[in-house]
Amino acid sequence: MAPATKKSPLKGSKIGRKPGSKSPLRKRAYAPAGRTARQLPTAPEPNRLLKVWRRVLERRLRTRLRGSVAVEVHDNTHTMLTFQRRRGQWRLRLHHMFLAAPDEVIGALAEYVRDADPEASALLDRYIERNKAYIRRVTPAQLRKRLRLDPAGRHHDLSRIFERLNERYFENRINAAITYGPAPKVKGPRKSIKMGSYSADSRVIRIHPALDQPLVPRYFVEWIVFHEMLHHIYKIRRGESGRRCVHPPEFMEHERRFHDYRRAQAWEDENLDLLLRARPAA
Numbered sequence: 003m004a005p006a007t008k009k010s011p012l013k014g015s016k017i018g019r020k021p022g023s024k025s026p027l028r029k030r031a032y033a034p035a036g037r038t039a040r041q042l043p044t045a046p047e048p049n050r051l052l053k054v055w056r057r058v059l060e061r062r063l064r065t066r067l068r069g070s071v072a073v074e075v076h077d078n079t080h081t082m083l084t085f086q087r088r089r090g091q092w093r094l095r096l097h098h099m100f101l102a103a104p105d106e107v108i109g110a111l112a113e114y115v116r117d118a119d120p121e122a123s124a125l126l127d128r129y130i131e132r133n134k135a136y137i138r139r140v141t142p143a144q145l146r147k148r149l150r151l152d153p154a155g156r157h158h159d160l161s162r163i164f165e166r167l168n169e170r171y172f173e174n175r176i177n178a179a180i181t182y183g184p185a186p187k188v189k190g191p192r193k194s195i196k197m198g199s200y201s202a203d204s205r206v207i208r209i210h211p212a213l214d215q216p217l218v219p220r221y222f223v224e225w226i227v228f229h230e231m232l233h234h235i236y237k238i239r240r241g242e243s244g245r246r247c248v249h250p251p252e253f254m255e256h257e258r259r260f261h262d263y264r265r266a267q268a269w270e271d272e273n274l275d276l277l278l279r280a281r282p283a284a
């Protein structure tokens with residue numbers, strides 16, 4: 003829900019004024035003659051305001067992280083916070099609800115980023131929960147419209163794989179889309195490869211284009227797709243330690259029901275090199 007539809011404290015506090023009396027707001031504009039005409043301060047444009055708040059947040063985080071901090075503010079609907087450390091700088095991407103967060107929350111942000119502190123993480127969750135009115139509501143269909151889905155491939159047709167798995171394992175109940183991801187530009191050999199991902203925002207499964215090779219067996223691609231389909235069912239939750247649990251035990255259990263589970267795992271162990279060296283055409 004947009005915050006504007008909530009009862010705004012500003013809207014609620016009308017300035018009491020008897021009918022006929024001059025508005026206290028207008029009074030200001032009509033300064034007595036003879037005084038220096040001064041332009042009334044205009045409200046800064048939203049973008050400028052955002053920039054100012056962003057800098058303030060950077061400063062607040064910098065003192066706590068004792069280092070260089072760059073903040074980017076977004077309006078995402080699911081992922082409220084991501085971060086990385088690059089060339090000695092902390093880079094955070096945050097939802098705008100954090101712009102004016104209280105000190106306790108900023109402290110938790112720093113601890114979470116620096117030490118993956120589970121208590122800090124739980125505090126952040128509570129803050130996000132309290133402020134969810136500021137999270138824009140976007141339907142997965144709206145998000146998907148902006149994406150170009152490209153599931154056909156040259157060797158492995160992801161739509162077909164998805165449909166067959168959906169029928170065989172999920173009674174056709176997985177309501178998600180699937181596509182090959184863009185071919186990421188990498189220099190030199192890869193150190194790791196993210197073979198699949200699932201976005202809860204758009205309900206889109208992305209498969210790495212390196213898997214679209216004749217040397218990659220069908221059952222292996224199926225396994226990766228199956229795994230991502232499970233992410234549609236098992237939402238990320240918190241384990242007992244307070245840490246985020248992306249693959250909870252019931253997920254792992256369910257994954258073992260895939261008909262070629264062991265074979266696919268064995269293939270990965272033996273052929274990871276092939277995937278790491280793959281250079282899919284863009």
Ligand SMILES: [Zn+2]
Pocket residue numbers: 229233248249
């Ligand atoms: Zn996973």
